[in-house]
Amino acid sequence: xxxxxxxxxxxxxxxxxxxxxxxxxxxxxxxxxxxxxxxxxxxxxxxxxxxxxxxxxxxxxxxxxxxxxxxxxxxxxxxxxxxxxxxxxxxxxxxxxxxxxxxxxxxxxxxxxxxxxxxxxxxxxxxxxxxxxxxxxxxxxxxxxxxxxxxxxxxxxxxxxxxxxxxxxxxxxxxxxxxxxxxxxxxxxxxxxxxxxxxxxxxxxxxxxxxxxxxxxxxxxxxxxxxxxxxxxxxxxxxx
Numbered sequence: 669x670x671x672x673x674x675x676x677x678x679x680x681x682x683x684x685x686x687x688x689x690x691x692x693x694x695x696x697x698x699x700x701x702x703x704x705x706x707x708x709x710x711x712x713x714x715x716x717x718x719x720x721x722x723x724x725x726x727x728x729x730x731x732x733x734x735x736x737x738x739x740x741x742x743x744x745x746x747x748x749x750x751x752x753x754x755x756x757x758x759x760x761x762x763x764x765x766x767x768x769x770x771x772x773x774x775x776x777x778x779x780x781x782x783x784x785x786x787x788x789x790x791x792x793x794x795x796x797x798x799x800x801x802x803x804x805x806x807x808x809x810x811x812x813x814x815x816x817x818x819x820x821x822x823x824x825x826x827x828x829x830x831x832x833x834x835x836x837x838x839x840x841x842x843x844x845x846x847x848x849x850x851x852x853x854x855x856x857x858x859x860x861x862x863x864x865x866x867x868x869x870x871x872x873x874x875x876x877x878x879x880x881x882x883x884x885x886x887x888x889x890x891x892x893x894x895x896x897x898x899x900x901x902x903x904x905x906x907x908x
Contacts, residue, residue, distance in 0.1 A: 678730045680815055681880050683723060683740075688876035690719040691869045698866030709862035710760040713769055716869065717751030739783035739819070746776050762838045762858045769865060770833045777826030784819025818879045822872060829868040836860050 694716040701708055724744030728737045750772035753759060759768065840857035 678727070680727075680731060683727045683731055684818070684876045684880035686723045687720055688873045688880060690716055690723070691876065692873035695866050695870035695873055698862060698869070704859040704862040706762045706765040706858045706862075707760045709765050709858065709865060710754045710768070712862075713765075713865060714751045714754035717747045717754060717772065721745070721748035721751055739779065742779050743776055743783075746772065746779065750776075762856075765858060766833060766836070766838050766861055769861070770830045773826050773830030773833065777823045777828075777830060779823070780819050781823025781827060784816045784821075784823060787816035788813065788820070814879070814882065818876070821875065825868065825871060825875070829864065832864050833861055836864070 694712050697712050698704070698709070701712075721744045724740045724747065728741045728744065732740055750768055754768050758764075836857050838857045838861075840855075840860070842855040843852060844855065845852045
């Protein structure tokens with residue numbers, strides 16, 4: 669029997685690839701921009717966050733079945749709010765950049781990390797239908813372990829971004845001179861912060877692109893369809 673997930677026009681692969689695309693655009697914009705000020709950093713972050721949020725919110729209806737929608741909905745709402753706040757001109761300051769990005773990194777990272785971890789745990793948890801006899805079906809709709817691991821990794825990297833930004837002093841300033849160019853420059857805290865966000869975006873882009881192009885296991889997807897799971901042989905159920 670064909671599973672419900674296989675009949676969808678869009679799936680998790682498309683969500684990952686779109687998120688990778690927007691993260692790559694943010695990384696390129698920061699990398700090739702000579703200006704790493706708070707205004708530029710907040711502008712790039714705002715565009716990245718709003719575009720990513722729209723993909724996540726659209727996936728709530730187009731990709732995920734009932735029972736698996738809350739992580740994408742919560743992550744999309746948090747990211748959309750952060751992107752909209754980042755678009756406010758009065759908040760495009762050094763302190764505003766650090767506050768908005770740090771709060772977003774911790775909240776969204778924890779949401780994605782916890783969601784992925786719970787999916788991993790639920791996929792391995794069975795209920796007892798009789799004393800000493802475990803039900804072959806998972807307690808919740810089955811999620812491919814690769815998808816759950818991807819959520820854990822991306823969530824952890826996002827939390828690490830927030831931790832790294834906490835160690836950067838917004839008022840930091842270091843003057844230095846390059847003798848060959850005969851020019852003096854100033855390395856500021858916001859330059860480091862914007863650079864850290866650009867590095868984060870590059871890592872996320874590469875990871876999600878690899879995850880999006882990776883092959884998917886059919887058995888894990890079929891487990892999300894109770895009718896398909898019920899019609900599977902007994903030995904196949906034990907592996908779901």
